[in-house]
Amino acid sequence: MQRQAARAGVSWFAVEAQERSVKAGLIRPCSECAVREYSVCAPLDPAEQRRFTQIMSQVEATDGTTIFSETDPADHVFNITSGAVKVYKLMADGRRAITGFLFPGDFLGLTHRESYAFSAEALSATKLCRFPREKLENLLEEMPALERRLLGLASNELAAAQDQILLLGRKTAKERLASFLILLSNAASRHGRPANPVDLPMSRSDIADYLGLTIETVSRTFTQLKREGIVQLLDGNRVRLVKIDRLEALAGVA
Amino acid sequence: MQRQAARAGVSWFAVEAQERSVKAGLIRPCSECAVREYSVCAPLDPAEQRRFTQIMSQVEATDGTTIFSETDPADHVFNITSGAVKVYKLMADGRRAITGFLFPGDFLGLTHRESYAFSAEALSATKLCRFPREKLENLLEEMPALERRLLGLASNELAAAQDQILLLGRKTAKERLASFLILLSNAASRHGRPANPVDLPMSRSDIADYLGLTIETVSRTFTQLKREGIVQLLDGNRVRLVKIDRLEALAGVA
């Protein structure tokens, strides 16, 4: 009856991220923030890009730092510059579902609600660009191209969420893990990192809460894939995908 | 190993929905389409609303009609006028996950991809307003207020998807059904329909594929809730929520 609650201690302390307000004269080129690098403001002209970067400040979070909690007022939108972030929802008894992992270039906190309905925590040392929501919305009124871009990002997130719903609703543990490894591999190559020995910056507990399983099942399924020669577990939390076709078949070509 | 495949025959035949192209002189007031009624074009002035309705045509679908399939090119966006729609994804072996149920006022098919990555099927007699995607996008360039509205809708959909991820990843069968009944009840009242004897326009099979369960488990869980006096099963596929506080507790106040 009582399902497993999150075992990892959850960091509830407030954000302690360093904040360095960016003076007009000190704004680094856009590549400092992920905004240009990942073509978020590609549709903008230089003057617009400048206005965009002027309302932003930079924030840092170390491993385990809570960036915001579900109940916090949704005052800011973030764009990840470096590092990795997990996004999750909690139940009253501590059960947790990780709804996604975010990497450089991804937006975080886009919502039209009073409060974020989810929490975000850094997986590793992470840098983010932070935009006051109100100022961003004012800017969007003048820059429809940027708004279109955000709408596109939101629709991609929605497609990813639907894939996750299929995974959680209908896939076996083995299929879930296979899907996860392929997802991570694709995300890595999309961000210019090695796709094959894929890096797992998150713990088994995080993987379990992402796949709707327990850490034991995740562990057992890893060893199962290993025994079948489908993957190799390397040190440094990396996994070599040996039989990618087998993995893809298991994942249902996700 | 082999999980249950969808048992219901899936309609793969092409859309046979009647299409009545709307001549300029014949455009009914916006209330005919859900656009004004649900304030989609509230931010628009009358002239803009008129342009908006001019690119739209009306489509009807009967119970079980496939509106589009996952592989279809994403040429149109729909807005539901009346009826109900289920949105789902299929695996190669027929396993199915219903990612959502849509009701009048909801948008359908908003994506920035080549093809819809999901299928949509009418649950009952349904009327939709159909917008050619290209024309809609052209219009959006001139009407940023409408775009902001769509972004808001997308972010709501995303929040709903995350709730569903928590449900599928971490809730028990009983909690899932409780969450589902409360969700339907809230959706009904939001659309001006009775909230308490809540109407279930979908089959047990649909509910099962939405909750990541089997039809048998859904059925057993219904009788369990009935035995505990939490709900009453009425005829006409309606359910009376007797102990709403118990239901909400089970759902985790979703």
Next chain:
DNA sequence: CGTAACGTTGAAAAGTTTCAACGGATGTGG
């Protein structure tokens, strides 16, 4: 009125979880 589709119920089977123990890595304090 018969047939098919849908929903319910029972019993056995399966997959996953829970409980428990162990090993390795990491970090801290004596």
Next chain:
DNA sequence: CCACATCCGTTGAAACTTTTCAACGTTACG
């Protein structure tokens, strides 16, 4: 520098929830 505690991942065995297989009753419909 080592003893010790802690955290994380792995593995085993039992327990449990849900699924699978099967049968039956009801409803809808030709």
